[in-house]
Structures are given as C-alpha cells and as structure tokens.
Amino acid sequence: MANPPRRNWTRPEQIRALELYLRTPFGRIHRGNHEIIKLAKSIGRTPSALSLKMANFAALDPTIHQKGMGNFSKSDGEIWAEFFAAPSSFLSKLPDLEPIYEQTPLPTDRFVHELREGVDVERTVKTRKNQNYFREMLFASYDGKCALTHIAQPELLNASHIKPWATDIEARLDPRNGILLNALHDRAFDRGLITFEDDLSLVVSKHIDLPEISRPFFEGKSLIRPSRFAPDPAFLAFHRDNEFEKFLR
Template sequence: MNHSKTYRQEIEGGYLWSPKKERGGRRSQFYDNLRIAAPGERIISYAKGRIISVGQVSDFSFTAMKPAEFRGTGENWSQEGWLLPVSWFRAEKATPIGSIILGLQPLLPEKYSPFNKIGLGTQKAYLAEISEAAFEFVLLSAGFGKASEIDFPAANLYGDFIAGQENKMQYFLETDQTLSETERCQSILARRGQGLFRRNVASIETMCRITTVKTPSFLIASHIKPWRLCSSSFERLDGNNGLLLTPHVDLLFDRGYISFDNDGAVIFSEKIKESELMLLGLRRTPLAPPLAFSPKQIPYLDYHRASVFLG
C-alpha cells in the first residue's frame, strides 16, 4: 500500500480510500484491489519511502465519499470512491525501503508491482498484491515479527463508517437553506425509510421480493441507491429508488450481499456462505416468480450492482 499523500489520515481513521477510476475514467487494478480485498487479509503501509505500519482488513470495501479529512489532497480525484476498513498496527520505528529493497525485489510480481526496478514506488500504484513470501520478508525486515503474532487493535466496521457519513449528510441537510422546511424534514426521515419516502415506495412495491412477506409492519423501506450517496432530495424521496424488504434482507441488500437483475431475479454474492443463508432462512431458489422492475427503477439498480453489490 503506497499512500504517501493520505497515510496519516487513513492510519488514524482505520481505513483506506481510493477513487474508483483514474482521471479520465480508466480502470486501475490498484484501485480495483480495494474491492477485491477480504476481511482478515493483511496490508503493509508504505509512505514517504518508509515501511510504517501493517494492517488487517476488517470488512469488505464499500462506496463512500472522499473523506473530509483529506481536505485539499487529491483535488483531481473523484468525490466517490472505495473505502476499505483496516485495523492498523504501527511500527515502533519506520524502516526505509532502501534498506530492504535488494532482498525484496526478487519476491515482487512482474506486473502491478508496488516498486520499480530501482526501488521507487511505481507510478500510480496504490494497493498492490504481493506474495506471502514478500509479505513475510517485509514484516521480518521491518521488525514486526510474524504476522500471526501481531496484536491488531479493535477494528471499525462498515456500520461505524456508515453512521458517521450519514450523520454528516444529515447535518448538511439540516443546515441547507436552499431546501424548504418540508423538503428538509422529509429528506431526513427518508434516512430511516420513513415519511414520504416510505409512502412513495409502498405505492410501487407491495412485498419483500425475496421472502414474499406483505405485512407492512414487518417491512423496511430500503433505498436502492444508498441515502448517503443520493445526489438530490429527489433521489432520496423517489419511490423508484426503494424496495420493501424484511429486516434481515434489508441488511444484506444494504451491505451488498444481494442485488437484483432488471428482470427481478435475485443475485447472491459469492461472499456470503450457503450455510449463512440457510441460518437466515433464505435460499437461492425464489419463493415466487421474479417480477421485472420498471424502467424508472432500473438506473438505481444499475448503480446498486456497480457500486454496492459485492460481486
């Protein structure tokens, strides 16, 4: 992980953040790696020519706005990117990469390596995948010892970050003088699936598409494009941007473990185990024939599959 510009904020905050694409819209394997990283995997922090920390991924990444603590850093980065929760363990003393690069070079990958042939950080490299041998070599050379012996601090998880981001968005709405009092109030109520948003969703959706439960008191009005990421009050209140889901299905949908095709067929992420689905009382075969979504719902579903679903 080469994050010289933002390492202080990311290590203190317990995360990594990157744009989704390079400037100009091109995909980057170094950015895509945040989406690939899984809980329990380890990351070495490299910044300013030194090995600084080792981290452990604590949750899958998710779409998040660029952290406010970055301030003016990365002015050319898009505002929306991937946030990966990481529990960091900081070294007592940073290790210059130059002191270990000769032994490390033979262990690095030929493609998407974090360092070039002379030991400098590869241009545009952010999160790079390295072998277990390379990882262990860096840990031992930088004085961390064995990975299994590192006592990582308590981790922030998805819910911790989401609550913080939604609280900031709610404060912004509460102080936005361009909104009417009614629009402001309804936009905030929509955060919890209440008020006008729920009524709008209920005028389109009649039951949980997975469990087929129809009793209103058992259903949550869930945003398809997350409330915190909506670009306007219209999106936050649009009934086409919502589904009625039972609480456990709402949790899986919000976290990206399930999504839907445009024809209504449910999609399950490979990152949720079959045994866990069974314990939740869910199965991959539908209880009822899929019901196709309307044209107005499809743009929101496209966003969910691309930016929320853990494919």
C-alpha cells in the first residue's frame, strides 16, 4: 500500500507545536510524552511528527545546547520570530493554555496590585493562566530547579521576572525575562537587594544584613545557565539600572 501524501504543516499547527515546545523540557520531547500524544491527535499528526517539529524549533534558539534536526522551515522561523517579538500578544491568541503546574500555589504578590478591586473574573483568570504559563516555561528551561540553589521543590520555587510585570507588557511572557528562584532569593531580587551581571554572577547589595550563617547562600554564587532561554542581557541590565537598590532612591 502506498504511503499517504505528505501534508504540509499549517500555521495553526505550527503555533500549537511551538506553544507546547516552549513549556516542555527538552528531554521530554519524544513520541511517548502524553501531552505530545494528546496534541498530535487533536491536530491529525503522529506523535513522532509532532516531536520532530518541536525538536526542530530548538535549532532556532541561539542559547540552547542541544539542537534539533536543523531542517526547520522558513515558516517555522517566522513564527519563532513572531513569538519573541511580542510574546504576550502571541500567547494571548491561544485561549486554551493548559498549564502543567496549575495545581501548584503561585505567589500573587508580584501582580495582585495590578488587578483593581472588583475587576472582572475573566481578566483575573487570564492573568493567572499567563503567570502559570510563564512559570511552566521557566520550569522547562531550568529543569525544575532553582537557578541558584538547585532546590527542586515546586512549592518553594517562584518564576521571577527580571523586568517587572508592571513595566513591560510584552516582556511578561518572554522566557528570557525570567529566572526560576527559590522564595528567599526571589524576594530579594524583587526588592532590589540582589541582581545579576551579564555573566550571571550574583551581586548582593551592601545594605543587606547577612549573618555569618547566611553568607554561603549569597556570596560567590552564580546562576546556572538554563538548558534554553538564558536571561537576556538587556533585561538584566534593566534590573541593575532600575531595580537594584531601588529602596535607596
């Protein structure tokens, strides 16, 4: 029996493949992944074809160490560029995001002030889903571990925005604008008590009062480089210039 004719990937299919790629650890991009099986069925593809398409997106990421097949199409590249040009707008067009980590309580202090009292439920739910999706991307990039301490307990980990949530709408869902940190370092980062150089080394404010027992958690440390979507130097520079030691201004 002759094989059925090869069917070109449509734009909606490519977008769904990219959406799943963004939140799937590289090591789980294979035909046995239940999420890949589920999406493949919904778009009429085989799990093998979908996993290859997802892996090929890796070849478009200049920061990833493990490359895909390398035979991505021109339209793959265009969709990749479209996402990183405006991540929040891009993902807002996908109404059915299903975060893996939605069951994990998320810290709300980062963005609750953005929501006016009495705001409609739809906006609140959308904000929560966006935050959860951002968290998923960082979990995939950092293999579910704190970038400073390697703590892997989800309940202790926060998806830290480098350029704050309220500052840049499009950067809110850019995985290069995030670092997966434990709750202590996340709070210090948010309050401007620590920051990071472009080489990912930790900078600690002289105004932080560290007892001797706590110094090993802050001094001489650097971020582990994620498997993909490393922090963008432009976002790190913004944090150093505008957020670090902001309490002194």
